[in-house]
Amino acid sequence: MQFMIEIPAALPATTVKELLEEHFLIPRKIRHFLRIKKHVLINGQSINWQSPVRAGDRICLTFDEEDYPPKSILMGRAELVEELYQDQHLIIVNKSEGMKTHANEPAELALLNHVSAYVGQTCYVVHRLDKETSGAVLFAKNPFVLPILNRMLENKAIRREYWALTDGQPSQKTMTFRDRIGRDRHDRRKRLVDPQKGQTAETQVTRLKNFSQTSLVNCQLKTGRTHQIRVHLSHHGLPIVGDPLYHPQPQGRLMLHAHRLTLTHPFTLEKLLVEAPSVSFEEGLR
Incomplete structure (x- = not known):
């Protein structure tokens, strides 16, 4: 996996080491691999671990399979996915009532399987909704962003x-x-x-x-x-x-519907406000 991230102006002054450790939450073992393999580039150049990172810099991160071993799940039906927002790192979809967020058995299909088929790669659950509840659900599209989104959830930033x-x-x-x-x-x-x-x-x-x-x-x-x-x-x-x-x-x-999800994008620092429509919920109000 390779990711190119442009450092936003709102990010406080930091070093490469601090960026990877404190902002991107990359585990120590993987940070070690990145450093010895020179898999971190700033504006196309190899860097020192204490090099400053400035607004507008473009950081390139390359991860090997030993960093994040591939994980595969049963692919579902892409046509069942209603996308509300998607970028390189995350996707927000509108779950219908009566569908599980993730499967309990290996051969079972749930929203996670359908989203993975829609994206074309294994995705990861950030938070879940009860089977009977409809509305907005957030998924990570790669294991790099997953712990960042998990921390945001724990810190009530979502x-x-x-x-x-x-x-x-x-x-x-x-x-x-x-x-x-x-x-x-x-x-x-x-x-x-x-x-x-x-x-x-x-x-x-x-x-x-x-x-x-x-x-x-x-x-x-x-x-x-x-x-x-x-x-x-x-x-x-x-x-x-x-x-x-x-x-x-x-x-x-x-009659429970997750109608709005608000978060600050962890890499662009852009505020995302995503709303999920629900025809069946609105019909129930009539």
Whole structure:
């Protein structure tokens, strides 16, 4: 693999060593290979590890198979992919409800397999959506950018916003739920609020529109626990319409849709705001 990256003006002054280690998060072993093989060029020239990197410089990185051994998965159906954004390093797609983000068995096909077929190479999951949830999902197109995107997700630098149709109406315009979430020991499929043993979780909820007995709310994740939005809303008396696990009388599809993904591109520092349309979700609001 070879990548050419132009250093953006907004990147703070740094050295080659700091750039590879702190910004690109390249593991020590691979940085060693890059250095001894002279696989790092700045503006076409070999460099010293302490050389300064300036805005406008073009850095060329060459990775061999021993750096990132090739990984292959079963290719899916490219025609099932709805692209929302794509560049050399990442792709954002619109997942339909009823489709898994990634497979649990080697012979199973899921969105990751379809995206890999669409791109023409193995891609990598950055975050996932529940099978019943639709909307924007981010994938890394190479193992070089994957740890960078993972760190951004951990540092809350990737903002994920969801629309949910709740059965019942919130008492306030905005609310923040911080109930800890753990496993339901009576049902392995489910999660529940567990103040003692649960993991920290935070969901910001904003009421967008009231209907006769339901409400459309916007949910922003501050953490990424399994079923977080579904558990928080259900726990506070606002189960999501159609939720097969947390609504006492589910009807129709789960009315939860990841409608917006916002992040700063790790290499260009360009702000990306990607929205995912959903015909079936919008029809459910009528």
